Every structure is written in C-alpha cells, then in structure tokens.
Amino acid sequence: MELQRREFIKAAVAAGTAPALAATGGKQATVVVVHGKDLAKMLNLGVAKLGGWGTFIHKGDKVAIKPNVAWYSTPAQGGNTAPELVRECVLQAEKAGAEKIDIPENPCSPEKKAFPQSGVQDALKGTKARLFRPSARDGYREVTVPKGKICKTAEVPNEILDADCVINMPVAKHHSGATLSLSMKNWMGSISNTTRRGWHRNGLHQCIADFSTFLKPKLVVIDASRIMLDHGPQGPGTLAYPNEVILSTDPVAADAYAATLFKLKPFDVGYIKLGHEMGIGCGDLSKIDIVRIEA
Amino acid sequence: MKKNLIRLAVFLLCAVLALSLFLPDGAKPFSLLLPRISPLLSFAGALGARRFAGCLCLFGVPLLLLAFFKQRWFCWHLCPMGFAAEMAGKLNKRGMGRIRRVPTLNKALALLVAGSAVAGYPLLLWLDPLCIFNGFFAAFRKPFLWTSCATAAGFVLILIVSVAVPNIWCHRLCPLGGLQELLGMPWKRFKSRKNAQKTASGNTPPSPLDTRASRRLFLGILGSGVAGAGARAALGGGGESSVLRPPGAVKRSFNALCARCGNCMRACPYGLLVPDLGKSGIDGLCTPVVAFRHLDPYQEQYCFQDCKACTEVCPTGALVPLTVEQKHKKPVGIAVVDQGKCVAWAEKQYCVVCQEYCPYQAVVEVERNGVMCPEIDAAKCRGCGACESACPADPIAIIVTPCPGGSGK
Missing domain, CATH: 3.30.70.20 (Alpha-Beta Plaits)
Structure with a gap:
C-alpha cells in the first residue's frame, strides 16, 4: 500500500511539474543543469526536477542506456562517460523496477581494453546491467529512417530498438570531425561500423541529425563534470572542469547548452543547427528554459 | 608399449601446450616453452642475434646437458615431432629398408645452423623439429585464415616424407638430433676409451678415425660460418623495407633469426600477424608480417598501443621483448x-x-x-x-x- 501511494504521488508530481516547466514564459524546452561534485546526487536531483525516475522508467521496462565507453581512456582523462554516473543510473533503473538493463556499445578502441579502462565495466559489478559489444552477425537490425535526408537506413543494436526506455548519456568533449561530441553524436558509438563509415563519407552532420529524427531518447544526461577541449574524441587532451550534469528530454536543447561550455554558439555545431531546423528539438538558447541547481 | 604410451602422453601434452594460446592469459607462458627448450633454437638464435640479454637461451641448457651425457635420449623418449614422424613411418611396413639408401645429413645440418649462427646469420633455423611441431598449431587461430596455414606445412611435410621413407626424419635429417649426437660424442668416446683401457692396459694412440672426424668437424664449422657470412652479406643487409614487421622485430637478419614457429601470429589478440608469402624475399617465406584491415568489417583492428603480446613469445630473439614504453617508440x-x-x-x-x-x-x-x-x-x-x-x-x-x-x- 505504502509503495503504491508513493508511486501515485510521484506520478502526480511528475505529471504536474513537467508541463509546468516546459510552459514557463513561452519556452520550448527545458534543460536542467546541476552543478556539484557528487555525480550520483547530481543525477538524482536533475531527474527529480524533470519529474523523477518514475516518469521515465516503469516496472518491467526494458531499459537501454547509451553512455560513451568508446575509448581506451581513464575516467580522469574524460574520453568516456563517468562511471559513477552510469552506475547511479543503473541503480535507479533497478529501483524503478526495470526488468532488463542493456548497455550496447560499439567502441572504437578494442572493447577488451576500452571497457575496463573506462571504469564503467567495474562500476556495473553487482548490478544487472549488461555492457557489451553487439555481435557483428546478429547484434544489429537495419531500420529505415523515414525523415532522413542522407541517412535513410541504419544498423542499430537490437537492445536499443527493443527498449521501452532509452537513456542517452554522453560525455561532452571536443571532436575532430563533428566539432563537439554531445548527445546526438553519441549514437555513433552504438550503430554498426558500416553505418558510421557511411556517415563520414556522406555528410556527417546531416547524418547525425537524420538519425535523431528516428531515435528519440526518453532522457538525455550529458556528463560535463570534466570536458576535453582539444585532441578529442580520444584524447588525452586539455581538460576543463565545469562540474555539471546536463539533463533534458530534448537532445538538441541539451546539446545547445553544452556547446556553450566550449565557448561556442550552438549553431556553430553543424548537427545542432540541422537538428533545430529539422524540428528535432530546440537549439535556440533564448527559447530554452535553463534551470540551474546546486548540489 | 609402455614407452610408447608415455611418448603419446608427452605428444598430447605438447599439443595442448602449443594450443594454449587459446587458454586464459595466465596459461600462455607455457606455450612458449616448447620451442624454447630446443638448444638449437635458443642458442643459435641468441648467437645469431648477438643478444644474450634476458638469458632466454638458458631455456635450452637442460636439453644441452642431457645430450652431453645421454646423446639422443630426448629424441627417443620425449620429442613430440619424432613420435609423430615415427608413427607415420609405421604406416608403411614395406618401406622400412629404404632409409639405407639415404645419406646421414643431420650432423651436417646441425653444423650448418651452428656455424652460420656464429657468423650472425643462422641458416635453416626453421628446421628445428620443436619449432615445426609448434608451427602446425599456428594454423589454429582466430580469425582463421588460409594463409596462416603456411606455418603448418613443415609438420605435414615431415609426416608425408616419413610415410614414404620411414624414419628418415629422425635418423637422417633432424638437425636437433644431429646436434645432440655431436654434443654426445666426447663423453661417449671418453667412456669407450676408459672401457678399452680397462680391458687392454697401456696407451692406445688416437685412432685415425678420430682425427678424420675432428678435421671434418672443423671444416664443417668453417664452411657453414662462411656460408652464414655470405648469406648475411647477400640477404641480411639493413632492415628489409618491403614489409611491415611486428613491433619487436630486429632490424638485421630477421629472415634468418625467425624460426617460423608461429607463436607471434597466434599471440596477436587482434589477428594482425600473418605468414609472408613472398613479399620479403624467398628467404622470408612464412615470416610474420603485419596485415591490417578487413579481417572483420564490423570491427577495427590495429596494433593496440599498450599490447606487446607478440614480442613476448619469440623463442629465438627475432622479436625482442618490449616494455609498453619501448613499444610506444617502435614504429x-x-x-x-x-x-x-x-x-x-x-x-x-x-x-x-x-x-x-x-x-x-x-x-x-x-x-x-x-x-x-x-x-x-x-x-x-x-x-x-x-x-x-x-x-x-x-x-x-x-x-x-x-x-x-x-x-x-
């Protein structure tokens, strides 16, 4: 009984706050920016502001999380998403009653090197989350991207396609090809190599935006606790420490805010501009409600 | 019968060890032991490479001592290649007598390897039987490649020849057997002379056979030294610039020092090393070269910066063991x-x-x-x-x- 009531209250609060946040002053999107040191606490505060975990994950859900675990890079070097953040997200998903938690990742460095070095593999010990490289033979399904201008089809890991709740959890960093690696760019770390090779050949920014018309995460969490300012995406590079976690349900808005941490205008980044123009989300900072929280 | 059972057991054990690169990382060092215990490989390799650091050649000492006192005891009791060759020969009962028409070359071959190693360019190092045995298993790797089967050819060839002319490998050709015979000579002679003294007291003058044998030995070493020096001048040169070698490869005389055991090719976790099929010259056949790309279109494969697996498994010193820091500097x-x-x-x-x-x-x-x-x-x-x-x-x-x-x- 107790539990049910709590859930009911949570849901009621969520239903009340989410539209309320979005509606403030003609804003089109909400980005919650939590500043602090304790990433787990920051994540929970941010999610609470967006309606709480119950809004995103329901009992029995299949959850897919997409952190960035692409590189042979230590947590301190900032090439991958912070392990504490991934762990906390998994723990909360478990608490919310997720039936299955999958983290399909197609890393650039060999997975036997990247997964342990990132700290994420160890952080997931004792949880039911599964971090793995999708099998080249049957780990991906080809999907059509109806609104895609260049990217018309893509090979996507089964677990992402089959999930009830997809959470995108990138790390913010410099990127040699795409200017910045943020949430929309993060999908390149899960799609198949053949798909992503095609993107590089045929208009990278448009392909990134195209794919985001298809794959819409329920929640975007950008790790900006430390950001790599150059030599990205692999690093090691020069680091800055905004000590922030950026949360939103709008990937374009989250990316737009994150770009400002690099002293860039959102539309300096090709795929943010295209994402805004294609109506995937709002990249115009003046129309984004930025809610700052101190943890 | 009991002896053959033991030999079979040793054969199987060696086969499992040779395959152990498929076992977890902790078991891998054992797979190196087999080619390394051959004194022919370890000493000729160290001599040829002029590299005794790390004292890897000490692995060859036990067999060296054994040969000194017991001659070819190893061959008849333990050698997995010898066991396989002998069993293959038993398939052909009618061919048993054929071996009499074949001259004994094993000691000459051993001298050639040793002498040319002194000159810095060991010839025919790849005739070592433990290495040939090991090379057979290099074909079993992931991903499977037809080219990687090249290192298995020696083993198969020996079996075929052994069926045609039973016992030809062990009794006539094997340079490791020849080396053991040479090493065992002084002790054998010393013992037989002591026996002779016991029966007929008084000094026996050195037999003409002795002087002839030592003269032959001297000329053999001299000749093979010259051959090795010649080959080194002709082929060893500076580093061959036509192929990509594994990171630990020595620059000079790589083709001679590489025994084609296939260890490095199996050790590479990314399957990048394959036997060369002619790019590095006729003397470079089956030596390891780096082949990038398209092993698996879904997965990038490259020589990972902090991996040094191939450098740690070479029995001869053609690949020098590297630390991660050293590897970062080796292009x-x-x-x-x-x-x-x-x-x-x-x-x-x-x-x-x-x-x-x-x-x-x-x-x-x-x-x-x-x-x-x-x-x-x-x-x-x-x-x-x-x-x-x-x-x-x-x-x-x-x-x-x-x-x-x-x-x-």
Whole structure:
C-alpha cells in the first residue's frame, strides 16, 4: 500500500511539474543543469526536477542506456562517460523496477581494453546491467529512417530498438570531425561500423541529425563534470572542469547548452543547427528554459 | 608399449601446450616453452642475434646437458615431432629398408645452423623439429585464415616424407638430433676409451678415425660460418623495407633469426600477424608480417598501443621483448594519406576519423576549404594501423607503409 501511494504521488508530481516547466514564459524546452561534485546526487536531483525516475522508467521496462565507453581512456582523462554516473543510473533503473538493463556499445578502441579502462565495466559489478559489444552477425537490425535526408537506413543494436526506455548519456568533449561530441553524436558509438563509415563519407552532420529524427531518447544526461577541449574524441587532451550534469528530454536543447561550455554558439555545431531546423528539438538558447541547481 | 604410451602422453601434452594460446592469459607462458627448450633454437638464435640479454637461451641448457651425457635420449623418449614422424613411418611396413639408401645429413645440418649462427646469420633455423611441431598449431587461430596455414606445412611435410621413407626424419635429417649426437660424442668416446683401457692396459694412440672426424668437424664449422657470412652479406643487409614487421622485430637478419614457429601470429589478440608469402624475399617465406584491415568489417583492428603480446613469445630473439614504453617508440611503419582518395581532401567531408582513432596523436588537422583534413606527423606516427582500419573512404585513403629503414627505430 505504502509503495503504491508513493508511486501515485510521484506520478502526480511528475505529471504536474513537467508541463509546468516546459510552459514557463513561452519556452520550448527545458534543460536542467546541476552543478556539484557528487555525480550520483547530481543525477538524482536533475531527474527529480524533470519529474523523477518514475516518469521515465516503469516496472518491467526494458531499459537501454547509451553512455560513451568508446575509448581506451581513464575516467580522469574524460574520453568516456563517468562511471559513477552510469552506475547511479543503473541503480535507479533497478529501483524503478526495470526488468532488463542493456548497455550496447560499439567502441572504437578494442572493447577488451576500452571497457575496463573506462571504469564503467567495474562500476556495473553487482548490478544487472549488461555492457557489451553487439555481435557483428546478429547484434544489429537495419531500420529505415523515414525523415532522413542522407541517412535513410541504419544498423542499430537490437537492445536499443527493443527498449521501452532509452537513456542517452554522453560525455561532452571536443571532436575532430563533428566539432563537439554531445548527445546526438553519441549514437555513433552504438550503430554498426558500416553505418558510421557511411556517415563520414556522406555528410556527417546531416547524418547525425537524420538519425535523431528516428531515435528519440526518453532522457538525455550529458556528463560535463570534466570536458576535453582539444585532441578529442580520444584524447588525452586539455581538460576543463565545469562540474555539471546536463539533463533534458530534448537532445538538441541539451546539446545547445553544452556547446556553450566550449565557448561556442550552438549553431556553430553543424548537427545542432540541422537538428533545430529539422524540428528535432530546440537549439535556440533564448527559447530554452535553463534551470540551474546546486548540489 | 609402455614407452610408447608415455611418448603419446608427452605428444598430447605438447599439443595442448602449443594450443594454449587459446587458454586464459595466465596459461600462455607455457606455450612458449616448447620451442624454447630446443638448444638449437635458443642458442643459435641468441648467437645469431648477438643478444644474450634476458638469458632466454638458458631455456635450452637442460636439453644441452642431457645430450652431453645421454646423446639422443630426448629424441627417443620425449620429442613430440619424432613420435609423430615415427608413427607415420609405421604406416608403411614395406618401406622400412629404404632409409639405407639415404645419406646421414643431420650432423651436417646441425653444423650448418651452428656455424652460420656464429657468423650472425643462422641458416635453416626453421628446421628445428620443436619449432615445426609448434608451427602446425599456428594454423589454429582466430580469425582463421588460409594463409596462416603456411606455418603448418613443415609438420605435414615431415609426416608425408616419413610415410614414404620411414624414419628418415629422425635418423637422417633432424638437425636437433644431429646436434645432440655431436654434443654426445666426447663423453661417449671418453667412456669407450676408459672401457678399452680397462680391458687392454697401456696407451692406445688416437685412432685415425678420430682425427678424420675432428678435421671434418672443423671444416664443417668453417664452411657453414662462411656460408652464414655470405648469406648475411647477400640477404641480411639493413632492415628489409618491403614489409611491415611486428613491433619487436630486429632490424638485421630477421629472415634468418625467425624460426617460423608461429607463436607471434597466434599471440596477436587482434589477428594482425600473418605468414609472408613472398613479399620479403624467398628467404622470408612464412615470416610474420603485419596485415591490417578487413579481417572483420564490423570491427577495427590495429596494433593496440599498450599490447606487446607478440614480442613476448619469440623463442629465438627475432622479436625482442618490449616494455609498453619501448613499444610506444617502435614504429611498425608509417601512415601515408592519399589526398586523391581522402574524403576530407577530395570531397570536403567532415571526417578525420584517422585523427579520432590515432592513439599517438600523429594525425594533424589542417584546414582546407573550411574542412579539417588529415596530415601525418612522421615523428609521432608508429604505424599502428588504427587510421587505416577505421578509414571510411573506399578505397582506403590512409595506408601504413614500411618505414624507409625498415620496422623498428
């Protein structure tokens, strides 16, 4: 009984706050920016502001999380998403009653090197989350991207396609090809190599935006606790420490805010501009409600 | 019968050890033991490479001592190659007598290996039976490649020859057997002379047979030394610059020092090492070369910066063991961008995937027409192939080519 009531209250609060946040002053999107040191606490505060975990994950859900675990890079070097953040997200998903938690990742460095070095593999010990490289033979399904201008089809890991709740959890960093690696760019770390090779050949920014018309995460969490300012995406590079976690349900808005941490205008980044123009989300900072929280 | 059972057991044990590169990392050192205990490989290798650091050749000492006192005891009791060859010979009962028409070459071959090793260019090192046995298992690897079967040819060939002429390998050809016979000679002679003294007291003058044998021995070593020096001058030269060698490869005389045991090819976790089929010259057949790309189109494969697996498994010293720091300084080759094929240079695409993947930050971005384009910083490039394996251009626009002075710096 107790539990049910709590859930009911949570849901009621969520239903009340989410539209309320979005509606403030003609804003089109909400980005919650939590500043602090304790990433787990920051994540929970941010999610609470967006309606709480119950809004995103329901009992029995299949959850897919997409952190960035692409590189042979230590947590301190900032090439991958912070392990504490991934762990906390998994723990909360478990608490919310997720039936299955999958983290399909197609890393650039060999997975036997990247997964342990990132700290994420160890952080997931004792949880039911599964971090793995999708099998080249049957780990991906080809999907059509109806609104895609260049990217018309893509090979996507089964677990992402089959999930009830997809959470995108990138790390913010410099990127040699795409200017910045943020949430929309993060999908390149899960799609198949053949798909992503095609993107590089045929208009990278448009392909990134195209794919985001298809794959819409329920929640975007950008790790900006430390950001790599150059030599990205692999690093090691020069680091800055905004000590922030950026949360939103709008990937374009989250990316737009994150770009400002690099002293860039959102539309300096090709795929943010295209994402805004294609109506995937709002990249115009003046129309984004930025809610700052101190943890 | 009991003896054969023991030999079978040893054979199977060696086979399992030779395959143990498939076992967990902890078991891997055992797989190195088999080729390493051969004194022919370990000492001729160390002599030829002029490298005794690490004292890897000490693995050959037990067999050396055994041969000194017991001659070919190892051959008749333990050698897995010998066991296989002998069993193959038993298939052909009618051919048993044929061996009498074949001259005994094993001691001459052993002398040739030893003498040319002294000259710095060990010839026919790859005739070592433990190495041939081990090479057979190099074909069993992931991913399976037909070319990698080349190192298995020796084992199969010996079996075929042994069926045609039973016992020819052990009694006539095997240089490791020849070496053991040579090593056992002084002790054998000393013992027989002592026996002779016991029966007929008084000094026996050295028999003419003795002087003839030692003269032959001397001439044999001299001749093979000359042959080795000649081969070294003709073939050993500077590093061959036509192929990509594994990171620990010695620059001089690699083709001679490599025994084709296949250990390095199996040790590579990324399946990048394959036997060369002629690019490095006729004397380089079956030596390991680095082949990037297209092993698996879904997964990039390159010489991972912190991996040194291949350098740790060489029984002869053709590959020098490296620390991770040393490896970071050893180029396999150098990447070259073909601007005509590069999608950034030629088609103004936002790409520079090569820069993304390069673990040494050797790809420099230069801006052309508002797009970042890749150039190689030769001082930083180690030829690891990360760029080549990830390049999305078709055909590939960035290729690792041999360093002008050969692999290794």
